[in-house]
Amino acid sequence: MKxxxxxxxxxxxxxxxxxxxxxxxxxxxxxxxxxxxxxxxGKSTFIKLxxxxxKPTNGSVYVGGINxxxxxxxxxxxxxxxxxxxxxxxxxxxxxxxxxxVAFALESIGLNNSEIRPKVIKALESVGLKEKMxxxxxxxxxxxxxxxxxxxxxxxxxxxxxxxxxTGNLDPDISKEIVLILDKIxxxxxxxxxxxxxxxxxxxxxxxxxxxxxxxxxxxxxxKGSYKAHESN
Amino acid sequence: MKAIRILTRGIRDxxxxxxxxxxxxxxxxxxxSITLILVAVAMVISYNVKNITKDLEKELTIVVYMxxxxxxxxxxxxxxxxxxxxxxxxxxxxxKDEWKLEMKNYSDTFSTALDxxxxxxxxxxxxxxxxxxxxxxxxxxxxxxIDTVESADYGEGMAENLVKAFDxxxxxxxxxxxxxxxxxxxxxxxxxxxxxFSRRNEIEIMRLVGASNISIRLPFLFxxxxxxxxGSVIPIIVSIYGYVLLYDHFNGYLFTHIIRLTEPFxxxxxxxxxxxxxxxxxxxxxxxxxxxxxxxx
Numbered sequence: 001m002k003x004x005x006x007x008x009x010x011x012x013x014x015x016x017x018x019x020x021x022x023x024x025x026x027x028x029x030x031x032x033x034x035x036x037x038x039x040x041x042g043k044s045t046f047i048k049l050x051x052x053x054x055k056p057t058n059g060s061v062y063v064g065g066i067n068x069x070x071x072x073x074x075x076x077x078x079x080x081x082x083x084x085x086x087x088x089x090x091x092x093x094x095x096x097x098x099x100x101x102v103a104f105a106l107e108s109i110g111l112n113n114s115e116i117r118p119k120v121i122k123a124l125e126s127v128g129l130k131e132k133m134x135x136x137x138x139x140x141x142x143x144x145x146x147x148x149x150x151x152x153x154x155x156x157x158x159x160x161x162x163x164x165x166x167t168g169n170l171d172p173d174i175s176k177e178i179v180l181i182l183d184k185i186x187x188x189x190x191x192x193x194x195x196x197x198x199x200x201x202x203x204x205x206x207x208x209x210x211x212x213x214x215x216x217x218x219x220x221x222x223x224k225g226s227y228k229a230h231e232s233n
Numbered sequence: 234m235k236a237i238r239i240l241t242r243g244i245r246d247x248x249x250x251x252x253x254x255x256x257x258x259x260x261x262x263x264x265x266s267i268t269l270i271l272v273a274v275a276m277v278i279s280y281n282v283k284n285i286t287k288d289l290e291k292e293l294t295i296v297v298y299m300x301x302x303x304x305x306x307x308x309x310x311x312x313x314x315x316x317x318x319x320x321x322x323x324x325x326x327x328x329k330d331e332w333k334l335e336m337k338n339y340s341d342t343f344s345t346a347l348d349x350x351x352x353x354x355x356x357x358x359x360x361x362x363x364x365x366x367x368x369x370x371x372x373x374x375x376x377x378x379i380d381t382v383e384s385a386d387y388g389e390g391m392a393e394n395l396v397k398a399f400d401x402x403x404x405x406x407x408x409x410x411x412x413x414x415x416x417x418x419x420x421x422x423x424x425x426x427x428x429x430f431s432r433r434n435e436i437e438i439m440r441l442v443g444a445s446n447i448s449i450r451l452p453f454l455f456x457x458x459x460x461x462x463x464g465s466v467i468p469i470i471v472s473i474y475g476y477v478l479l480y481d482h483f484n485g486y487l488f489t490h491i492i493r494l495t496e497p498f499x500x501x502x503x504x505x506x507x508x509x510x511x512x513x514x515x516x517x518x519x520x521x522x523x524x525x526x527x528x529x530x
Contacts, residue, residue: 051441074446081443091438095253107242108444110235156442 002062003029003160003192004050009059011045011216019045020056020216027194029159032186032208034225035196042216043196047164050194051083052076064159081109084153084161084191086182088168090145092137092152098124099133102152109156123155127181143174147181154185161185163195167202175199179206243451250456251463254428258460261424265464265516268417269508273472275413276504279406281487284495286399293396295361295373298383303357307381314379315361320372323362329355356383366396414511421464421512422519425457429523436527453520461516462509469505476501 004027011020019042027033035043048054049061052068060067068079092101102123106116124130127147137145146166153161163182167175179195179202186193197203203210203225210225211218251258299311308326315324327335332355337344347353363372369387376385429436439449477497485494 077440077443077445079443080441083443085441091434093435093438104438105442108439108442108448110239110242110448112238152438152442 001029002026003031003064004194005060005062006046006049007060007062009049009056009061011042011049011054012057018216020049023059023216023218025211025218025221027192029192030186030190032183032193032206033195034203034206034208034210035194035213036198036203036210037213040215041213043213044164045216046213047162047194047196050160050162051085052079077109081156082159084156084158086146086149086153086161086163086166088165090137090149090169092145092148094137096136097133098129098135098137098140098148101137101148102155105152105155119155119157120151123151126154126185127151141174142170143177146170146174146178150178150181150185154189154191157189157191159192161191161193163193163197165196165198167197167199172201175202176205239448239451243448243455246452247455247459250432250452251459254431257424257428257431258463261421261428261460262464264424265417265421265461265512266467268413268420269465269468269512270471272410272413272417272511273468273504273508275406275410276507277472277476277501279403279410280500280504281495282399282403282406285492286396286403288493289396289399290366291362293363293366293369293387295363295369295376295385295387297359297361297376297385298356299358299381300383301356303381308357311359311379311381315359315376318372318375320363320365320368321361322364325360327358327360329353329357332356332358414515417511418515418518421457421461421515422522425460425516425519426523426526428456429453429520429527433527436524440527450521450524453524454517457516457518457520458513459516461512461514464516465508465512468508468512472504472508473497473501476504 004025006023006025009020009023010018012018023042023046035046037043045054049056049068050063052071056069060069062068063079064082066079071079093104096104099120102120103116106119111119120133121130124133127150129144129147129151132140132144137148140148146169149166161182166182167178170178182193182195183206185191207224210220210222212220212225297311299308303311308328312324312326315321330353333347333353336355337347361372361376363369373385373387376382436449480494480497483494485496486492487494
């Protein structure tokens with residue numbers, strides 16, 4: 001069953017740069033997809049189109065059956081409640097504890113405290129950080145901070161988890177750990193995961209679907225792809 | 234229920250944020266306190282100048298004396314005529330007999346002198362209050378043209394000039410008050426923008442996790458509101474105590490008995506209320522504008 005369907009999609013920025021050109025692809029529910037490509041290949045733009053941070057110049061982007069290209073600004077928040085985001089720079093709030101950072105996502109959408117607490121504990125348990133819930137972000141390592149970011153992204157049990165270079169700031173061992181956590185989430189809860197990355201080791205090791213973008217165009221889309229295969233393209 | 238939760242969370246988060254971002258909050262509060270003190274001073278001056286001008290204007294009347302031969306019928310005619318004049322607000326008639334009685338009561342010398350005379354040498358008179366002192370001269374000239382009028386005069390010269398001077402001063406102070414309110418709005422708005430700029434990550438995360446615009450805005454609106462209110466506390470205390478002390482020190486008059494200060498109560502309480510409202514409204518508007526920038530609405 002399709003979760004994402006992109007048809008004839010173009011994105012041209014105001015400065016004339018074409019980030020996405022005639023993009024067509026579908027992603028099924030429960031898939032784990034790597035999006036790879038050099039800097040400026042359109043990975044981040046593609047990801048931003050999915051959670052309607054950017055609007056396509058032409059074409060359509062369906063997420064969960066909704067054409068986000070035609071979604072009104074005032075309704076965007078409803079789409080985002082179904083999507084979790086993990087960033088390279090974590091984007092944690094430094095003055096909130098680990099618990100508060102994760103709870104912040106649920107508070108922001110108006111849940112009450114009795115609903116929030118069990119969900120936050122469950123999310124922190126799934127990333128192995130329950131013991132550190134009272135710590136502040138600056139008391140954690142980079143890997144731990146990224147795990148908090150993942151906990152915040154999954155706490156609302158989203159259908160889709162978008163990770164924009166989540167291992168970009170981490171060393172190889174910690175990166176492996178993060179991707180294994182994402183894989184576990186994908187397998188256990190069936191959450192669709194789209195991960196933009198430069199990390200060839202991870203892509204090669206995971207044997208997942210790999211979409212390779214170049215200049216905003218899909219140059220290859222392999223079900224069990226690897227970085228090496230694309231390098232030879 | 235959800236709306237109430239968002240509202241109470243907005244208030245709670247605003248409180249937390251004011252405390253957690255202590256240095257920026259202090260900067261915003263100090264900035265608004267300083268400008269609101271200036272606004273308070275300008276308001277006090279403006280209101281007092283307005284009142285002094287009003288007092289002086291009340292003093293400016295036309296004194297009309299009728300001819301000696303004026304009959305009772307002519308007196309009534311003049312009364313009717315005055316009532317038809319556009320600029321006449323009110324008048325007070327005093328007959329020559331009333332004048333005589335008043336003068337006799339005033340001093341024994343007058344009493345003895347008037348008793349020597351067979352006839353009353355005084356004249357029937359009207360004291361005319363005008364609506365607009367700027368047309369005092371024209372109204373006086375118009376009254377002078379009436380046949381039965383012996384003379385019509387007003388306090389030409391200094392008093393008139395003083396009223397004009399205060400009139401100009403009143404307009405200047407009003408412009409200063411408005412300018413200061415604008416400056417306050419700009420300063421408070423910018424300081425709040427600075428606090429919000431430092432928290433753009435927070436807004437970005439709220440947007441990404443699916444917080445509605447209203448639930449993102451509310452804490453910041455309340456924060457602006459609290460900062461504005463806190464910023465008006467010191468100006469309120471300064472203006473209330475300062476004005477009461479000033480009033481007592483000068484016994485209600487400034488330099489001369491012509492310039493009477495407005496009584497502190499309830500006047501200064503209205504000023505305090507204005508400061509509170511200016512602070513709160515400007516704080517909220519400043520926040521609203523700053524958050525809008527990050528919401529992409």
